[in-house]
Amino acid sequence: MTPTITAFERSPDRGRGLARDMRVRWALEEVGQPYKVRLISFSEMKQSAHRMLHPFGQIPTYEEGDLALFESGAIVFHVAEHHAGLVPDDANARARAITWMFAALNTVEPPILDRGIATLVEHDKTWYEERLPILEDRVRVRLDELSSRLGDANWLDAAFSAGDLLMVTVLRRLNGSGLLNRYPNLSAYVARGEARAAYKRAFADQLAVFSGKPPTG
Numbered sequence: 001m002t003p004t005i006t007a008f009e010r011s012p013d014r015g016r017g018l019a020r021d022m023r024v025r026w027a028l029e030e031v032g033q034p035y036k037v038r039l040i041s042f043s044e045m046k047q048s049a050h051r052m053l054h055p056f057g058q059i060p061t062y063e064e065g066d067l068a069l070f071e072s073g074a075i076v077f078h079v080a081e082h083h084a085g086l087v088p089d090d091a092n093a094r095a096r097a098i099t100w101m102f103a104a105l106n107t108v109e110p111p112i113l114d115r116g117i118a119t120l121v122e123h124d125k126t127w128y129e130e131r132l133p134i135l136e137d138r139v140r141v142r143l144d145e146l147s148s149r150l151g152d153a154n155w156l157d158a159a160f161s162a163g164d165l166l167m168v169t170v171l172r173r174l175n176g177s178g179l180l181n182r183y184p185n186l187s188a189y190v191a192r193g194e195a196r197a198a199y200k201r202a203f204a205d206q207l208a209v210f211s212g213k214p215p216t217g
Ligand SMILES: N[C@@H](CCC(=O)N[C@@H](CS)C(=O)NCC(=O)O)C(=O)O
Pocket: 018, 019, 020, 021, 045, 057, 058, 059, 060, 070, 071, 072, 073
């Protein structure tokens, strides 16, 4: 059965891969699963029909037969569970890949999001100039730690996994901030993720919503 995901009809980044349907698109592309996209407006997201799918009135959602999911991490995990290619078969390696998925969303993303939200909606506050360096220091702590762990490896735990997929999408939130520049291995890691054929198809398809170009698949 072809799953249907939801994505922004109008995206704040105009389809540059930051909206979280990108993670789901990328995962589906990695495993070769075709999917449909239902675009929704900000007002539709907050209406009860959509809240039946997503209690917090957000995107992405995922529908497949009588299954409806929300939370990009849970959706990527579901895709990984049902297809080969995103988590290893070996039980311990699989557990480590899942650990990296949680680490991306629970440990690395929060300080990056805090900084992103501040730059978007708090830049006119009197305390913004004082707060931003504090938020950026918190991001640097995580980047230092992640960079040390990654070292000169290609991926976080041997082969590419859903943990890398989520981590790359999280780190991409720093594009344009300059914060990744001090970490050549993390910059190369993000570039390695973006160079994957599945990433490129997912990115092109998300961008196509806004550029008017036909989607790849
Ligand atoms: N933790 C959720 C976050 C979902 C989320 O923040 N979605 C954003 C788009 S990336 C959204 O729908 N924002 C509109 C809103 O919250 O009103 C996930 O990973 O799926």
